[in-house]
Amino acid sequence: MIFSTLNGVLYGMLLFLLASGLTLIFSMMGVLNFAHASFYMLGAYFGFQISQWLGFWVALVAAPVLVGLIGAAVERWGLRTVHKWGHVPELLFTFGLAFVVEELVQMVWGKLPVDYRVPALLDFSAFELFGTTYPAFRMFMLLISVAIFLVLLLVLTRSRIGLIIQAALTHPNMVAMLGHNVPKVFMMVFGFGCGLAAIAGVIAGPALVTQPSMAHVLGPILFVVVVFGGLGSLPGAFIASLLIGLIQTFAIAINYSLGDALGAIGIGRPISGALSDMWQVTVAQIGPVVPYLMLVLILIFRPTGLMGTRET
Amino acid sequence: MSSTILAAARPNPVLDLLRRYGVWIAAAGLMILLPKVFSSGAALTTMCLMGIMIVFSLSYNMLLGQTGMLSFGHAVYYGLGGFLAVHAMNTIAGGKLPIPLPVLPLVGGFMGLLFGFIFGAVSTRRAGTAFAMISLGLGELIASLSLILRGFFGGEEGITANRTKMLTLWGVRFGPQIEVYYLIAAWCLVCIAAMFAFTRTPLGRLCNAVRENPERAEFIGYSTQMVRFIAFCVAGFFAGIAGGLAAINFELMNAVNISGGQSGVVLLMAYIGGIGHFAGPILGAILVVLLQVFLSDITGAWMLYFGLIFIGMVMFAPGGLAGLIMLHLPLWRRGTILQVLPHYAAMAVPVLMGAAGLTLLIETAHHQLVKTQTDGPAMHFFRLGFDSNTPLPWLAAALLLGGGLWLGRLYAPRLKAAYGDAAHGVEAAR
Numbered sequence A: 001m002i003f004s005t006l007n008g009v010l011y012g013m014l015l016f017l018l019a020s021g022l023t024l025i026f027s028m029m030g031v032l033n034f035a036h037a038s039f040y041m042l043g044a045y046f047g048f049q050i051s052q053w054l055g056f057w058v059a060l061v062a063a064p065v066l067v068g069l070i071g072a073a074v075e076r077w078g079l080r081t082v083h084k085w086g087h088v089p090e091l092l093f094t095f096g097l098a099f100v101v102e103e104l105v106q107m108v109w110g111k112l113p114v115d116y117r118v119p120a121l122l123d124f125s126a127f128e129l130f131g132t133t134y135p136a137f138r139m140f141m142l143l144i145s146v147a148i149f150l151v152l153l154l155v156l157t158r159s160r161i162g163l164i165i166q167a168a169l170t171h172p173n174m175v176a177m178l179g180h181n182v183p184k185v186f187m188m189v190f191g192f193g194c195g196l197a198a199i200a201g202v203i204a205g206p207a208l209v210t211q212p213s214m215a216h217v218l219g220p221i222l223f224v225v226v227v228f229g230g231l232g233s234l235p236g237a238f239i240a241s242l243l244i245g246l247i248q249t250f251a252i253a254i255n256y257s258l259g260d261a262l263g264a265i266g267i268g269r270p271i272s273g274a275l276s277d278m279w280q281v282t283v284a285q286i287g288p289v290v291p292y293l294m295l296v297l298i299l300i301f302r303p304t305g306l307m308g309t310r311e312t
Numbered sequence B: 001m002s003s004t005i006l007a008a009a010r011p012n013p014v015l016d017l018l019r020r021y022g023v024w025i026a027a028a029g030l031m032i033l034l035p036k037v038f039s040s041g042a043a044l045t046t047m048c049l050m051g052i053m054i055v056f057s058l059s060y061n062m063l064l065g066q067t068g069m070l071s072f073g074h075a076v077y078y079g080l081g082g083f084l085a086v087h088a089m090n091t092i093a094g095g096k097l098p099i100p101l102p103v104l105p106l107v108g109g110f111m112g113l114l115f116g117f118i119f120g121a122v123s124t125r126r127a128g129t130a131f132a133m134i135s136l137g138l139g140e141l142i143a144s145l146s147l148i149l150r151g152f153f154g155g156e157e158g159i160t161a162n163r164t165k166m167l168t169l170w171g172v173r174f175g176p177q178i179e180v181y182y183l184i185a186a187w188c189l190v191c192i193a194a195m196f197a198f199t200r201t202p203l204g205r206l207c208n209a210v211r212e213n214p215e216r217a218e219f220i221g222y223s224t225q226m227v228r229f230i231a232f233c234v235a236g237f238f239a240g241i242a243g244g245l246a247a248i249n250f251e252l253m254n255a256v257n258i259s260g261g262q263s264g265v266v267l268l269m270a271y272i273g274g275i276g277h278f279a280g281p282i283l284g285a286i287l288v289v290l291l292q293v294f295l296s297d298i299t300g301a302w303m304l305y306f307g308l309i310f311i312g313m314v315m316f317a318p319g320g321l322a323g324l325i326m327l328h329l330p331l332w333r334r335g336t337i338l339q340v341l342p343h344y345a346a347m348a349v350p351v352l353m354g355a356a357g358l359t360l361l362i363e364t365a366h367h368q369l370v371k372t373q374t375d376g377p378a379m380h381f382f383r384l385g386f387d388s389n390t391p392l393p394w395l396a397a398a399l400l401l402g403g404g405l406w407l408g409r410l411y412a413p414r415l416k417a418a419y420g421d422a423a424h425g426v427e428a429a430r
Helices: A002-029 A036-053 A056-083 A087-109 A136-158 A160-170 A172-177 A182-207 A214-229 A234-253 A258-264 A283-301 B013-037 B041-066 B075-095 B101-123 B128-148 B177-200 B202-212 B214-219 B224-250 B260-273 B280-298 B302-316 B320-334 B337-375 B392-429
Strands: A125-129 A132-135 B378-381 B384-387
Touching (some): A002 A136, A056 B302, A087 A214, A132 A136, A136 A160, A160 A182, A283 B128, B041 B280, B075 B260, B101 B177, B101 B224, B177 B224, B320 B392, B337 B392
Antiparallel strands (some): A125 A132
16 A cells, blocks of 8 residues: 555656646647657667766766756757648657657667666665565655656746746747847747656666657656646646655556456446456456546646636 | 539530549549459458448547547547447357448447547547547547456457358458458548548538637537537548448457557648648548558668658648649649759759668668677668668768758759749739
8 A cells, every 4th residue: 555655656757757847848838749648668779778878977967968958959940940831740740759759769779678777776675564675766756756856846846937927828928029039938848847857767777677669658648647637837747746646656556457346346247248347357458547537638628727817 | 523613604515524523433434444454362451451441540630630630549439330340240240230331331330430429529629729628538448448348349369250251232241351452442432522522511621610710610510529520520420431441341359459559640640631622631631541562562661760750740831732732632633743853853852862871871880780799780772782880871971961961952943933932923922
């Protein structure tokens, strides 16, 4: 139970590292970046490669910076060109980008998972509870993500650049009128968001599996988080990240099926045949479906999301 | 099928008929003649796939191109239609029901319609990005479910069927691929005609209105939600037909057919072909299937090229192939198309240089990274043999790519000016 909670919070914090960047990008530029999870994957692979050459700690800094630069370049030479055609081509551009990144990663690092190990310094168990140990690296991940969350909060609310970003979120034209270089702010935010995703990749890589499908697995969930929390709302993204992290982690631990539940109150199997599987599916199996269900429901009943102020 | 025919009285009824339906007669003739020209087994399979994909991508364009709804989950209706068709084939063959194979795509179509009705009621309440997100959510929902509900979706292996076990009509058992080809071609033609006819109905025009300006459509008294809903259902119906055709063609449906990947492919097809024009998705489907079939034979990195072509299209030709063709229609009408041809020929040099450089780069990298361990460093590029471990190919690739980009940028303004002159006349350009 405690482990599940910890894991859930951890997963949620990782999601938030990605979702915060995605939310910033969306609310400033109006672009839902389909390639955001690809930058997370790039972060993981860069982290793997750099830690092979120079060690994990260098990778922790260098990989996000590299990915951030790539992100900024994509914004400068890709998205800005497409911007004049409107929002749908922008979306499609990032969609194609995600496709290309996955292919490139497969080409460079192969289709199989790479052997991205936890650094030796952190390869011990943090504590033991009920005979099960909890790895220190996970505590480290939690620490890093919470620290970044706090820094992000401070930067956005207290610093000058944070104020400009906040202003550009709601009133981009006014900010431009005041003499700020809005395209440059866009580029920086895009690069910064990609960098954040890459940090998540570097620290999640050793704990989860670093493989070419990792972007594809996480991408849709990320959208769920951002839309569920409310597009353009960082607190919303935070709550939604934690919520989905916890739901997904707990769902895996529950092994009941609909048939069990109905059987307990005395209802037998009402149908058989092709759809009879519905009665044997356990909550654990249904776990991956829950976020999408949440997405659909929230978009129908509360289109602004949990904390959002604008309709999508 | 593109030109709008103004209702002017024509003296010759035969000519008029030909003008109106000539394209369709030509299309039917082409479909009949194609297997006579390309009669190999591989060509037949490719053409069958093209027919299916044409219907699928046209149905997708009813949403994106005509009603302005970006969907990331259109494969749901294609897949569900296909799965139901497979199950129907098994049931009919098992129970010896008197239903012939050619009507089976309708079963898929009604499945698509049913689910278009259910999911459309949910998702078409919203437009724009919210609709895109709901469609993504629903798509992923069904894709995840397809791996869970093994009874209906058959898990990883999928569900198989045998198309020859059905009622035979006039001795046609649909065993050989050629018979299936004609079945698909017939359905394809009927669906194209039906979908084209749909765009000409008041409802089809309303769809365009909802795409262009939903507010004004509301003001003249139409519910945009209703229009989106109907368009969504109809698109689901045709996607289901495509799924049914796929079920007949492959005699197999598995989770890949319903996955997000399939939804992505149909989006790519429609967009590459051009969503602004009715025939665009047809071109896109043909091109993408050709790429899938031939490129995957030539190179291991074909998916990468595919993605790059898509990105290039989005960046430089948002109208797609059809859009590019439409750009030159006024030139054709003015008779000035010959003016721009030399400029295109000149532009072809940097473009080809850049493309050659890029492919050389990708191919060398691909060989270096993927195949060197097994095949050794020697490789071929357009019959040019060299060692991928030496810096020479990299240098050549970089030079070609850089040179192509530089020359292209240099020449682009002149090409633009030449096009402007040809399209609007030298006077108008000034």
